[in-house]
Amino acid sequence: MEEVNVSSQEEVCGVCYETAQLKCGACKAVFYCSRKHQKIHWKQHIKDCTPFKMSENSILGRHYIATRKIDIGEIILEEIKPLVSAPLNDTCPLCLNCFSILNIFNAQPCEKCGWPLCKICTTHGSECEFTIKHRGIKVHINNFEVPHPTYKCIGVVRALALREIDPDNYKKFLSLQSHWDDNDEEKHLDNRETEFVEIARFVKGFFKLKDNEITLKEIIKILGIYQINGHEVPTTENPHVAVYDIASYFEHNCRANCSKSFTENGGIIIRAATTILKGQHITLCYTDPLWGTTNRRHHLLKTKFFDCMCNRCRDPTEFGTMFNALKCTRGECDGFLLPSSFIIKTSICSFSVNEKLPDYTCTKCHEAVMSWKNAEIILENIGIELATMTKNSTEACRKFIKRYCKIIHENHFYMVDVKLALVQLIGQQSGGLSMVDDDILDEKITLCKTLNHLLCTIVPAENRIRGLILFEMHAGLAEYGRRQGKNKLYEILTLSRDALTEAHQLLHHESEILPEGKIAQIAQQNIHEINAIMNKIDQN
Structure with missing residues (x-):
């Protein structure tokens, strides 16, 4: 904790309540008469020493609001370790300690439980004792060439193990959003959580868990928590997913005001990327911010189960950048085509559009019109060509830019993708x-x-x-x-x-x-x- 001298401002000490001129350098909300009293108060103050507070409403749920001005680059939150971490879904067999990919030459089974490890690691996560206790027999994995379905259960098992060895942290984990409605179970079972149900049934069968030990519903909720709150951590040879306690309540925005980075030990650090004023929401981006609006919103709906209504998504021009714009089809006009809005109603279960899609209209001449469907066909074809374009080729990048500069705006997200590659090549x-x-x-x-x-x-x-x-x-x-x-x-x-x-x-x-x-x-x-x-x- 840093001490800041503010001799022009008098407050009372958080310990002795005498006049104080020193304040906590982190939250700047508590004052002290001396460094000694600051140290005495730290064990109590650490729980509240943040530049933000929790707020809640019916639309956003729980989220954070700045309690003071936060400067660019300032650390807002640092969590040393996650509540739980696990391999990504559909991963090939990997070491459950360091997450390095395994093969028949470098894999060796754990002597206790059988889960394969690399030849460097000798211990791994809580799935070891959980497997011994509940499965009774060792795990055997021999095929290392393709994604192995049993690795989908590791996250669940580590959460369930947390329930047994650290109930307080398991309670924190279960308090996170899962979008599982206990009163609407059949709807979820029939639609978006079909895969969750399959994994949950596999876990119960593989580890021989009875209903009085763990219900199908609780496992599905755990999977939902991973889906919505998981951060992909790139600091291991193969990225893994981690769920944090405090960091899970940061609100999403496609133009976030905070950035995140990860430590070598799997911790997360969140810093202010822009100046955040007192009372403003503190946000992170949950999706790829360099995707187009339609793709971002679809991804958020499919993976995080909400319709993004941030200011960026509400503005079809994306703050005047024309990030999604096509060129006007009238040859004499140098305007650009955009819909009146990208905010369309969709079904959260089937992800199907259930309202009329707006046409793309020229922002300049207002005469050229293109249907949403035709615009999507054009963009889909461009996307296919981009996906099949020769990699690591400056010539291919320039050819793409030259061809499509007549069809899409120079700032279009497809153009940006190619230009980012070109400047590095x-x-x-x-x-x-x-x-x-x-x-x-x-x-x-x-x-x-x-x-x-x-x-x-x-x-x-x-x-x-x-x-x-x-x-x-x-x-x-x-x-x-x-x-x-x-x-x-x-x-x-x-x-x-x-x-x-x-x-x-x-x-x-x-x-x-x-x-x-x-x-x-x-x-x-x-x-x-x-x-x-x-x-x-x-x-x-």
Whole structure:
């Protein structure tokens, strides 16, 4: 805890109630007369030491609201470990300790329960004792080539084990949203939770669990909690899913104001990506923020079971970026086609649309009209071509951009996908950026600038993507400066260093075992090298 001197403001000490001028540096809500009293009060205060509070309404349910102004980059929450963690669904057999993929050469069964581990790990999770206690016989897995269905039960088993060994944390786990309605069981069994029911029945049969030990309903609820509250953690060789306690109540927004990163030990750290004022909602993004509105909303409905109504989804222009826009079909018009709204009613069980879909209409001439269906056909065909496009090819990227710039907006999400790939590919050829022609180098720098501006507008919390783009911009600017001679070198190196410094600020929170964390290390080293060059220029 940090202490902050605020001599101009007098409050009372949280321990002795005497006049105090020091306050908690984290929540800035409690005052102290001395550092000694601050330490005394910490065991009690730690429970409430956050810059946010829980709120609740009928639409959002439980969510967080800022209790004070939160600055960009400030840590809002840090949870050292999750309540439970488990492999992703449909995974091939992997080590249940380090989550590394197994094969017939590196797998060895746990001596106690039989679950396979890698040859480095000797212990694993709570499924070990649970298997011994309830199954009675060891697990045998011999096929390592394809996804194994038994791994779908690991998350459930670890939650059930938590019920036995840590009832308090299991109670916290069960209090999370699952969208399971006890009074509407048959509806759920017949529709969206069919897979959950199959997994639940498998768990009961595989581990020989009787109804008086655990009900089918409780297992389905556990699966729902994983589905809605799970975070994909990339810090293991094979990503895994983790459910946290406090972090599970962060509200979704497609333009979130917070970013998240993960520690090597599986903890989660949430930071403010934008300035958050007192009373504002604190949000994370639950889906891929660089998908189009229709795709984002469909994914959220299918996996998180709610219709997103955030300001970004409500604005068909996505804050003026035209992220979903097609070009006007009238040749003489330079406008763009968009529907009046992407907010359409769908069935939460079947995910089918049950209202008339609005037409796409030109935002400029207001005369060109295209049906929603025809627009979707066009976008589907573009998506198919994008999926089959040659990978790691600058030529294929440029060909795609040239072909579809006449059909979709330059900021369309398909265009952004290709441009993000292109800026990272330019300079990867033999010889690096030094072998790239001037016009291609200029193309890289220009793309980086426009992409960064776009990302700041619609996804300011996507630190990893923005950090990578700014790192690429720095590299392009540094090479451009080298080619301009001494007169312009200092000025251009300043721009390169600014981009690099911002990239480092965005990425230095990432674990060093992740690509983004490694780039942050390179960025820090490059900053020192640029500063040395600029100092030498100053001296000369």
